[in-house]
Amino acid sequence: MAPIYRFFVQPQVNTATKTINGYELLMKEYTPAGWRIPASFLTIDSQIIADLLVATTKILSLKVRYCSVNISRAQLMTTTIADAIIKSQQQLYPTKLVVELTEADSPQKYTVAELLPQLKHFRQQGMQLSLDDVGTGDNYFNEIEDLLPYMSEIKFALQNFQLDLKNPQMQQKLHFWRAISVEYGLRLILEGVEDAADATRSQQLGIKYQQGYYFGKPQLLALPGDHFAN
Template sequence: MKNIYRFFVQPQIGSQTKSIIGYELLLKEYTVNGWRIPESFSAIDPEIIADLLIKTTKALSTKSPRLSININRSQLMTTSISNAIVQSQKLLYPTKLIVELTEDDNSKRYSRAEIFSRLKIFWDNNIQISLDDVGSGINQFDDIQQLLPFASELKFALQNFHKRLIDPEMQTKVHFWRAMSNEYNLRLVLEGIENQDDDQLSDKMGIIFKQGYYFGRPRLLKLPNDNYTRSA
């Protein structure tokens, strides 16, 4: 069976207006059991991801003020993928494309100099950088501190932990990253909002940008001539 991949889109919400401010693109693979998250993103042919990204952004052009795409460090260092991201931004304009650097532990370790050299390609093309999964895996504060001055956004994912936002330990983590976002003048997006309690508590914590099942589950973005179901 040929490997088939598509992007799903999940809305991001601005709490002040409770309106959609953008979408995150989430890559999934079509299997006999429906759409699933790939076991290894690094194992996917970069040319497949690059081609799919360009087709997807063509379909989404002018439909959202912001679109976010996840890449791990190995994908960041892959020329075909970085070129496709730059081309996608040109296709999307005036929609803003944001690159989310994830904490994928399966990625090869790269020096900060190597990472900076690749990120500069995006900066030179007016593509913003988001540091995803902060506080998780290889995206701890010490690991990303030198990247903070060059980022536009931090994303803290509640779903990476086994505790909910009501837990004091989780609130301490969120407060820390909110403080870092204020210090470096970055957006902070809180992921994993699953119910009204999470939403209301995060409001009290001063969180403006949010994402999670409470606002909408990822949905399949069909490309022309697709006949796949929307089942995730």
């Protein structure tokens, strides 16, 4: 039996207005133990990802400003997926599709110069661009500085660190990335907000866009004919 994949949606909240600002699409695989994040996205055929993205965005009627999808740099440079992303934006309009560049491992490393033509093309098609997991892996400031002028958003994931928001070191990191977001005119979304204390401290640090289990766990976005449970 061929693997089955679907997208789950998780809300991104504007805590200042207490409204849902957008949703992130998170891809999962159906297994005997339930839905799980795929062990590796690199092994999934690009056509499968492309077809699923187009089918999912076709049925979306979300009354939100933004809908985000995670794309690795290698996937960004894959024609099949790039074409599907463009078609998805056309289907979602006037909702903005936000392409979140992840730091997923890839056999091939792409330079900023190699990425820029595709990023510029996406922007011309009405999409927005986001950098996921800033401050970790390949997404330290000096590695992404040249990409920031083309971004609309950066995302900082609390779950990538062993520190909580009461820790001065964590607060220093967030102050830094908030300053970067202000300097470049970007939305800063804090991921991994688990409880009311996290949400309150984040607001006190000036971060109004938040995402995490406190606001809602990812929910299955079924396609017509599906009979799956979350």
